[in-house]
Amino acid sequence: MAYGFDTLQIHAGAHPDPATGARQVPIYQTTAYVFRDAEHAAALFNLQEVGYIYSRLTNPTVAALQERVATLEGGAGAVCCSSGHAAQIMALFPLMQPGCNVVVSTRLYGGSVTQFSQTMKRFGWEARFVDIDDMAAIDAAIDDNTRAVFCESIANPGGHIADLRAIADVADKAGIPLIVDNTTASPYLCRPIEHGATLVVHSMTKYLTGNGTVTGGVVVDSGTFDWSASDKFPSLSQPEPAYHGLKFHETFGPLAFTFHGIAIGLRDLGMTLNPQAAHYTLMGIETLSLRMERHVENATRIAEWLEQHDRIAGVTYAGLKSSPVYDRVAKYCPRGASGLFTVKLKGGYDACVKMVDSLELFSHVANLGDTRSLVIHSASTTHRQLTPEQQQAAGASPDMVRISIGTEDANDLIADLEQALAKAG
Structure with a gap:
């Protein structure tokens, strides 16, 4: 069977x-x-x-x-x-x-x-x-x-x-x-x-x-x-x-x-x-499908909200209709584009660091895929050893923050991002 x-x-x-x-x-x-x-x-x-x-x-x-x-x-x-x-x-x-x-x-x-x-x-x-x-x-x-x-x-x-x-x-x-x-x-x-x-x-x-x-x-x-x-x-x-x-x-x-x-x-x-x-x-793994559904649901909602934010210059989430690879979601990831993406801040490197330091519900760690929402500034951490050209090619330029959306209440995550972006200036 x-x-x-x-x-x-x-x-x-x-x-x-x-x-x-x-x-x-x-x-x-x-x-x-x-x-x-x-x-x-x-x-x-x-x-x-x-x-x-x-x-x-x-x-x-x-x-x-x-x-x-x-x-x-x-x-x-x-x-x-x-x-x-x-x-x-x-x-x-x-x-x-x-x-x-x-x-x-x-x-x-x-x-x-x-x-x-x-x-x-x-x-x-x-x-x-x-x-x-x-x-x-x-x-x-x-x-x-x-x-x-x-x-x-x-x-x-x-x-x-x-x-x-x-x-x-x-x-x-x-x-x-x-x-x-x-x-x-x-x-x-x-x-x-x-x-x-x-x-x-x-x-x-x-x-x-x-x-x-x-x-x-x-x-x-x-x-x-x-x-x-x-x-x-x-x-x-x-x-x-x-x-x-x-x-x-x-x-x-x-x-x-x-x-x-x-x-x-x-x-x-x-x-x-x-x-x-x-x-x-x-x-x-016993709860993988349940978790992934919530990761996708939360990530889609939060990416759409961030895309409209006046302090955000861009969001890379493939589940957004504005994404250059949006058409590949239906072919390769029909259940959704996961819970990971980056956001580009208009304030550049300094704003990224301030945003990461100001978040309260998000955990600042070098990991992803957790039930908890996680954040990191890739250019100064996980991609620090790369050249500027390599960082750019990898999607980890200095004005980018990587966000791994967890399975918490999406409203709480949005509120935390809002207060952190306000402090980032």
């Missing part, structure tokens, strides 16, 4: 505990697991049998979360890890080698820009930044050493919606995967795999958990990419020395990337999600 999203967000991956009958997924706070015998242990280590060995690799609580997120995204499998940044490395790790490059959107979270432009150099990887709306530029940036295209479905901080189908077509023509960060949208608002994405990553820290208690990430594999169609992805298509010449794609088919992420990625990179965090995220 095909269940609806509201049912799957509660039941996918969750089964009564066979030992106790516990209905909620237990927190399996254990390091290791007892093998039935030596033969069983050998089969697990040879990837001949699926099971639990050591919690750096697999854990029942984490496994339930992986199944739930993969189901909600429409993927074949998923690998959870310690943060959204870890998920991005985990997504690229099986694809890249020294000398390879990835084509990346300029409209990314500031920390991601720094990770791609600076830290990845230490692996011998190159990031080529392009305007993700320019299909010709994406195509021109791809060469024989390109192994993926990377973008955000709804960009942080500006709320820009990417034309995923058009980008996927360019990637498909080049025989490389499209990786989409779906953090800001969540699978309730956008399902990138349905629009051609090969891999989907999340910072589960944000909307999936939804309450500011967890740091976690996940990589979801569509299971549709042919890793053996060329010699570009030897980690997945060629013999793996650590497993006696096993070929991941030949052996595991649609789950090749997922098994590699666990058996190689988590084994050697060790960016493991702890079971307590997995439990919190599972509980958060």
Whole structure:
């Protein structure tokens, strides 16, 4: 039977505990697991049998979360890890080698820009930044050493919606995967795999958990990419020395990337999600659709109000009819454009700082996707390490404030913004 999203967000991956009958997924706070015998242990280590060995690799609580997120995204499998940044490395790790490059959107979270432009150099990887709306530029940036295209479905901080189908077509023509960060949208608002994405990553820290208690990430594999169609992805298509010449794609088919992420990625990179965090995220996802509906409802109302305010020069919310990407909402995010956007203040940098300092109900934090409304001045914080040109391209110029609208009473949020804008002058 095909269940609806509201049912799957509660039941996918969750089964009564066979030992106790516990209905909620237990927190399996254990390091290791007892093998039935030596033969069983050998089969697990040879990837001949699926099971639990050591919690750096697999854990029942984490496994339930992986199944739930993969189901909600429409993927074949998923690998959870310690943060959204870890998920991005985990997504690229099986694809890249020294000398390879990835084509990346300029409209990314500031920390991601720094990770791609600076830290990845230490692996011998190159990031080529392009305007993700320019299909010709994406195509021109791809060469024989390109192994993926990377973008955000709804960009942080500006709320820009990417034309995923058009980008996927360019990637498909080049025989490389499209990786989409779906953090800001969540699978309730956008399902990138349905629009051609090969891999989907999340910072589960944000909307999936939804309450500011967890740091976690996940990589979801569509299971549709042919890793053996060329010699570009030897980690997945060629013999793996650590497993006696096993070929991941030949052996595991649609789950090749997922098994590699666990058996190689988590084994050697060790960016493991702890079971307590997995439990919190599972509980958060149970109310995902309810929260996202309120996030969208509040964000739409507040963005429309801000757009008419005499101290505001502009609002970037894609759900506004004035947005240049408003037509993409119906195609990619039919349930709404999430709860994240930026506002441009007529008073510039100083007014932004005064506004942020004057807010009372909004929390001034470096996070988004919480039930609480959050605010930050990106140019002086999350995007501080970027050049002015990079800040502008990312939608985080000095006269912009990023707002993550929560699930509180919209009237209270508007009143708080009104008094803060008055003080900002």
